[in-house]
Amino acid sequence: MATIAFIGLGNMGNPMAANLVKAGYAVEGFDLVPENLTIAKEHGVTVMANAVAAVKDADVVITMLPAGKHVLSVYEDIAPKAKKGALLIDSSTIDVESARKAHAIAARHGLPSIDAPVSGGTGGATAGTLTFMAGGSDAAFAAAEPILKPMAGRIVHCGGDGAGQAAKICNNMILGISMIGVAEAFVLAEKLGLSHQALFDVASTSSGQCWSLTTYCPVPGPVPASPANRDYKPGFAAALMLKDLKLSQEAAQSAGAVTPLGAEATQLYALFNAQGNAGADFSGIINFLRGDQS
Numbered sequence: 240m241a242t243i244a245f246i247g248l249g250n251m252g253n254p255m256a257a258n259l260v261k262a263g264y265a266v267e268g269f270d271l272v273p274e275n276l277t278i279a280k281e282h283g284v285t286v287m288a289n290a291v292a293a294v295k296d297a298d299v300v301i302t303m304l305p306a307g308k309h310v311l312s313v314y315e316d317i318a319p320k321a322k323k324g325a326l327l328i329d330s331s332t333i334d335v336e337s338a339r340k341a342h343a344i345a346a347r348h349g350l351p352s353i354d355a356p357v358s359g360g361t362g363g364a365t366a367g368t369l370t371f372m373a374g375g376s377d378a379a380f381a382a383a384e385p386i387l388k389p390m391a392g393r394i395v396h397c398g399g400d401g402a403g404q405a406a407k408i409c410n411n412m413i414l415g416i417s418m419i420g421v422a423e424a425f426v427l428a429e430k431l432g433l434s435h436q437a438l439f440d441v442a443s444t445s446s447g448q449c450w451s452l453t454t455y456c457p458v459p460g461p462v463p464a465s466p467a468n469r470d471y472k473p474g475f476a477a478a479l480m481l482k483d484l485k486l487s488q489e490a491a492q493s494a495g496a497v498t499p500l501g502a503e504a505t506q507l508y509a510l511f512n513a514q515g516n517a518g519a520d521f522s523g524i525i526n527f528l529r530g531d532q533s
């Protein structure tokens with residue numbers, strides 16, 4: 240079985256690496272944070288001294304890092320030292336331009352690569368049910384698919400280099416906008432004397448139905464598993480939503496797309512974050528829209 244290097248063992252990377260170990264792969268991991276390495280070790284990951292040591296004997300390298308600059312810096316370090324023909328998979332959420340640069344670094348060293356960001360959060364990472372959105376050549380995707388399987392519920396080949404990142408930020412722009420729409424409707428319902436449950440019962444089976452309502456309802460009660468029922472503990476932190484919305488706006492600007500609701504959602508999440516809510520679940524924006532200080 241292939242040896243996999245896993246670089247970036249944070250909230251997402253650690254449970255993803257654990258699922259690869261469970262599937263029988265030898266996983267050699269590295270992270271800058273010692274506590275994350277301790278957790279990785281408990282999951283059966285072989286901890287390496289640095290990224291270059293981790294990739295030296297690996298057939299596949301997976302990165303799960305905060306942003307484009309981290310991915311490009313790690314790729315510059317590891318690509319010249321990776322095993323001949325090793326497959327590079329970047330699952331971080333990063334801007335499309337950096338993703339394409341990462342592919343170019345890999346290609347310069349004769350390494351196949353895909354961008355494969357995920358949706359499904361830490362719950363999906365632990366359960367092995369993430370949705371992977373992949374960009375890259377048919378051959379690179381075919382090689383990556385069996386590696387991704389133990390971590391995935393669904394794997395979609397979206398197109399060429401950067402297409403996975405493009406799909407991810409378009410999806411999350413829908414999510415940010417739809418959450419604000421659902422939250423606004425609940426705030427209006429409150430003012431009109433309509434109960435949360437009544438609005439939910441109607442909208443969840445009517446044309447207002449969407450994931451932000453039926454899976455992630457921003458008021459406590461109608462969907463018991465949603466973060467609203469646990470004081471908006473994430474879940475999906477508002478800081479990450481803001482990050483993804485900013486990526487969508489950068490992409491819109493460079494591609495010449497007009498996205499006024501995406502721009503407005505970015506501004507509202509920036510304000511929500513600035514009021515000390517970066518660590519709260521993004522559905523907590525309902526409190527901000529209501530004018531609550533919580």
Ligand code: NAD
Nearest residue numbers: 247248249250251252270271272303304305331332360361
């Ligand atoms: P995290 O901050 O918990 O993990 C990132 C890890 O990368 C950290 O442990 C950090 O120490 C490590 N790191 C940074 N630079 C490094 C380097 N040069 N070498 C080795 N390690 C390095 O973040 P996360 O929540 O795991 O998210 C990772 C990526 O996944 C992000 O791009 C995020 O946007 C995306 N994502 C997160 C979620 C989520 O719900 N958390 C969902 C989907 C996608």
